Amino acid sequence: MLDPKLIRTDIASVAAQLKRRGYVLDVSAIEQLESKRKQCQVHTETLQSERNAKSKSIGKAKAAGEDIQPLLDEVAGLGEALDRAKAELGEVQQQMDAILLGIPNLPHESVPEGKDENDNVEIRRWSEPRVFDFEIKDHVDVGDGLGQLDFESASKLTGSRFVVMRGQLARLHRALIQFMLDLHTGEHGYEEVYVPYIVNSDSLRGTGQLPKFEEDLFCVDAETGYFLIPTAEVPVTNLARGEILDADDLPLRLTSHTPCFRSEAGSYGKDTRGMIRQHQFEKVEMVQLVKPEQAWDALEELTAHAETVLQKLDLPYRVVTLCSGDIGFSAAKTYDIEVWLPGQQAYREISSCSCFTDFQARRMQARWRNPDTGKPELVYSINGSGLAVGRTLVAILENYQQADGSVPVPDALKSYMNGIKVLQ
RNA sequence: GGAGAGAUGACAGAGUGGCCGAAUGUGCUUGAUUCGAAAUCAAGUGAACCCUUACGGGUUCCGAGGGUUCAAAUCCCUCUCUCUCCGCCA
Structure with missing residues (x-):
């Protein structure tokens, strides 16, 4: 597997090196998927962070003997939204992994040019x-x-x-x-x-x-x-x-x-x-x-x-x-x-x-x-x-x-x- | 094949729903002390990922996968592996 960071930051160079071995990297598909991944991941992690914070405050309120019902109401819709975000992210990541696992290694610079x-x-x-x-x-x-x-x-x-x-x-x-x-x-x-x-x-x-x-x-x-x-x-x-x-x-x-x-x-x-x-x-x-x-x-x-x-x-x-x-x-x-x-x-x-x-x-x-x-x-x-x-x-x-x-x-x-x- | 026990950080080992990424000990790193070392004292000490120029912030991970819950190392299910005893066997 190639370094996903390298693919993200310098996809043109990766594509050029892969071309040497006759492999065509679908740059636009990867870029599209990557931007979707970023959006999904940030969204999901934000929701998770929110849920963690709320859950923590519920715990504290309960320990203090306060009424937790208002807090529970607040968090009510979160779970479902989070499930949806997770599912979407998982799908994107799966697609990305499938692509990454199918990309061959970059040939070393000393490897001679050739077709077969x-x-x-x-x-x-x-x-x-x-x-x-x-x-x-x-x-x-x-x-x-x-x-x-x-x-x-x-x-x-x-x-x-x-x-x-x-x-x-x-x-x-x-x-x-x-x-x-x-x-x-x-x-x-x-x-x-x-x-x-x-x-x-x-x-x-x-x-x-x-x-x-x-x-x-x-x-x-x-x-x-x-x-x-x-x-x-x-x-x-x-x-x-x-x-x-x-x-x-x-x-x-x-x-x-x-x-x-x-x-x-x-x-x-x-x-x-x-x-x-x-x-x-x-x-x-x-x-x-x-x-x-x-x-x-x-x-x-x-x-x-x-x-x-x-x-x-x-x-x-x-x-x-x-x-x-x-x-x-x-x-x-x-x-x-x-x-x-x-x-x-x-x-x-x-x-x-x-x-x-x-x-x-x-x-x-x-x-x-x-x-x-x-x-x-x-x-x-x-x-x-x-x-x-x-x-x-x-x-x-x-x-x-x-x-x-x-x-x-x-x-x-x-x-x-x-x-x-x-x-x- | 039958019966039982277990899997937590480098290692040992606590933790049965929120204050747990995780006590304590050992190890390791740095500093103090020392001529130096040992001993002692103090501080630090996991990984992956994301956002950010940066400072910093966030997510995930307690054998694996799924479920319950606002919240799971902790409860439930499935699987894998390890150990003990019995049987069988190269």
């Missing part, structure tokens, strides 16, 4: 795609050749966009999770957290998935408003919801491994082959909650932490800055890390690292106490995948494959594989 993903800017590459001297397979064929990757069983068990892994491959998948968590906790200064995989709608509103993107989620129970998490970002960031953090605890660095569940509504026909786009996948997530002045450095740092995973696995990748038209709803700036997939002859997203400024924090009232002012102020939130485990497995299968169909275990994972050096 074609305008994203590559900022660096690491390592070179390997040159193969045999006909390469994609991960589906590699996994199938190993007899350890099974989409048919998964579709029998559930439906499309699920997978079953077996044996060494299943173990490699688990090893990746272990490796990533060990790296982030051991070398990057993150605290590991275990969190619920089902969250309530308040949490989803806090990080920005609701109310706008409900169709992307799996609802567990409409009655309770419980949803499966689409990313660990939701439960982990919401740990700070409604809290006032100690300045000494910042920056707060948390990492968590969770499954992620996405309905993938609207992506019919996209990435239907293989385990690139699944309804269920594992991810190790990094979240940082920081003071505003630390935020942009923290985004660079967190992105580097994600890159380290790929470097240690020796997987070629590039980093792109998403352009103003392609950044997500809640983000002010996003770096996508894209790993090289030989099977597709393309770089594909494997991590998305974003700074949300105070956008999420305002929605969830996540604050820290600034010792300089003594006042609670909104934290800045940053998160990124470190990494998407399924896609990392895909990258390993495709990049490490050998002519005979076997796949050597990356050095960084050997200690987790109980002696297995090659998947075969």
Whole structure:
């Protein structure tokens, strides 16, 4: 959520910044609603103040043993007027909230101008795609050749966009999770957290998935408003919801491994082959909650932490800055890390690292106490995948494959594989 | 699943209709005292929002939501969560 004060005082500038991302702010509607809100609120609060004063005098008169009937008569019509004013104000506020919750974050000034993903800017590459001297397979064929990757069983068990892994491959998948968590906790200064995989709608509103993107989620129970998490970002960031953090605890660095569940509504026909786009996948997530002045450095740092995973696995990748038209709803700036997939002859997203400024924090009232002012102020939130485990497995299968169909275990994972050096 | 108890400020804890945004204690901040510290004394110490250039004024918040009333932390209803005991269970 944007700062309502900013929208009130400088709506032209807000509209101009939102235009960069292709969002048209309905300025006149907001201005109209705002003036109505002001009028209603002042009116309502005046009535309330009046009622409070009168009620107080009734109390005093009664205590003094005076006749309170004249005072009661005076206040008689107030209640109804107040009810009407409250109802009107509530309606206006509800409309305003609905608008505010639907406005995306302002892109950071360093975000390149652009319309869609074609305008994203590559900022660096690491390592070179390997040159193969045999006909390469994609991960589906590699996994199938190993007899350890099974989409048919998964579709029998559930439906499309699920997978079953077996044996060494299943173990490699688990090893990746272990490796990533060990790296982030051991070398990057993150605290590991275990969190619920089902969250309530308040949490989803806090990080920005609701109310706008409900169709992307799996609802567990409409009655309770419980949803499966689409990313660990939701439960982990919401740990700070409604809290006032100690300045000494910042920056707060948390990492968590969770499954992620996405309905993938609207992506019919996209990435239907293989385990690139699944309804269920594992991810190790990094979240940082920081003071505003630390935020942009923290985004660079967190992105580097994600890159380290790929470097240690020796997987070629590039980093792109998403352009103003392609950044997500809640983000002010996003770096996508894209790993090289030989099977597709393309770089594909494997991590998305974003700074949300105070956008999420305002929605969830996540604050820290600034010792300089003594006042609670909104934290800045940053998160990124470190990494998407399924896609990392895909990258390993495709990049490490050998002519005979076997796949050597990356050095960084050997200690987790109980002696297995090659998947075969 | 059954029975019971509870949810108040950073924490502990009082408060059963008006004088309660809330006693008291602890903590914290500032000042006094001290060479300094401890102890002691004094003052201050929640949040959100609105109006106002400002000074200042106002509204809301005692788990959440609804209701009764001129007036609700206090009464009524619903829900959530916590604790104790029993049952069941990974």
